[in-house]
Amino acid sequence: GAVVSQHPSRVICKSGTSVKIECRSLDFQATTMFWYRQFPKKSLMLMATSNEGSKATYEQGVEKDKFLINHASLTLSTLTVTSAHPEDSSFYICSADGPDTQYFGPGTRLTVL
Amino acid sequence: GQQVMQIPQYQHVQEGEDFTTYCNSSTTLSNIQWYKQRPGGHPVFLIQLVKSGEVKKQKRLTFQFGEAKKNSSLHITATQTTDVGTYFCAGVTGFQKLVFGTGTRLLVSP
Numbered sequence: 001g002a003v004v005s006q007h008p009s010r011v012i013c014k015s016g017t018s019v020k021i022e023c024r025s026l027d028f029q030a031t032t033m034f035w036y037r038q039f040p041k042k043s044l045m046l047m048a049t050s051n052e053g054s055k056a057t058y059e060q061g062v063e064k065d066k067f068l069i070n071h072a073s074l075t076l077s078t079l080t081v082t083s084a085h086p087e088d089s090s091f092y093i094c095s096a097d098g099p100d101t102q103y104f105g106p107g108t109r110l111t112v113l
Numbered sequence: 114g115q116q117v118m119q120i121p122q123y124q125h126v127q128e129g130e131d132f133t134t135y136c137n138s139s140t141t142l143s144n145i146q147w148y149k150q151r152p153g154g155h156p157v158f159l160i161q162l163v164k165s166g167e168v169k170k171q172k173r174l175t176f177q178f179g180e181a182k183k184n185s186s187l188h189i190t191a192t193q194t195t196d197v198g199t200y201f202c203a204g205v206t207g208f209q210k211l212v213f214g215t216g217t218r219l220l221v222s223p
Contacts, residue, residue, distance in 0.1 A: 034211070043201060044156065044213040060114070093155055095211075100161075101146065102211060107155045 002028050002098040006105035013084055014113055021079045021108045023094030028103075029074035030096035035067070038091040038107075050077040084112040115140050117204050117214040125220040132192050134217035136185040136202035144205045145178055145185045150216075151198045159187075192221045 003026040013019050023033055031052050036044040048069050049057045056069035066088075068080040077096075081088050089112045095102040116139045126132055136145070144163040148156035160169055162178035162185060169176045175188040185202055202214040 032209075036213075041218070043216050044211075046210060046212070049210065097209070101158055103158070104148075104155050 002096070002103040004094065004096050004103045004105040006094055006108050008108060009106060010109045010111075012111045012113065015085055016083055018080055018082045019084055019110060021081075021092055021094075021110075023077045023079070023096070023105050025075045025096040025098070025103070028096070028098050030077075030098065031074060032097040033071060033077040034095045034097075034102065035069060035077070035079050036093045036095070038093060040091075044093060081110065084110070086112045088112050115204070115206065115212050117202060117212050119200075119202060119214040119217050121217055122215065123218045123220075125222065126192050128194055128221050128223050129191050132189040132196070132219055134187050134200050134202075134219075136187075136214050138183045138204045138212075140204075140206075141182050142204040142206070143182075145182075146203045146205065146211065147176060147185075147187055148201045148203060148213075149198045150201065154198075156201060189219075192219070194221050194223055197221050
């Protein structure tokens with residue numbers, strides 16, 4: 001079946017630094033990828049829709065300058081959390097629009113100290 | 114904006130008991146998907162329902178899509194400890210975006 005990977009799986013960083021998370025579709029091409037955020041014991045909240053070769057579409061309330069998204073190829077989208085702060089600590093999950101449905105990556109747990 | 118609510122938030126059952134989670138959307142959906150997320154894991158796709166009134170079964174799991182395409186349910190017959198996790202419904206809008214429900218966390222005691 002369709003596989004989506006994320007890297008890194010866990011990252012701890014200092015406040016003020018930037019962190020890049022990669023989302024790759026391994027065996028299919030994805031014109032559209034999605035980035036979600038999940039707080040502990042909460043649901044997934046869509047942050048943005050990433051379209052290959054064009055600008056991402058951000059959901060209401062998500063700062064585009066804070067969460068930079070680049071979808072440079074049909075198999076890779078990146079999310080960069082800029083100038084991270086402790087409140088950015090969360091579980092970030094990507095998904096890729098695949099053959100039948102969206103396929104989710106394993107997630108990246110970000111902890112900002 | 115669109116909201117998708119699930120009840121109950123949490124349920125603790127004894128192994129062998131049945132379990133049902135209900136999903137309600139504030140707007141009509143083009144289709145609905147169900148996911149299971151184990152503790153520490155990511156959502157795993159279970160099924161997609163498209164037609165009004167559709168019922169699908171996967172072994173002990175029965176999924177139903179309401180006639181008005183605004184609600185759905187997942188029923189597990191004779192739960193097992195392997196059913197532990199959080200079950201999310203996700204409504205698909207006209208823009209192919211997923212709006213996740215609030216989730217129901219299931220705990221099964223042996």
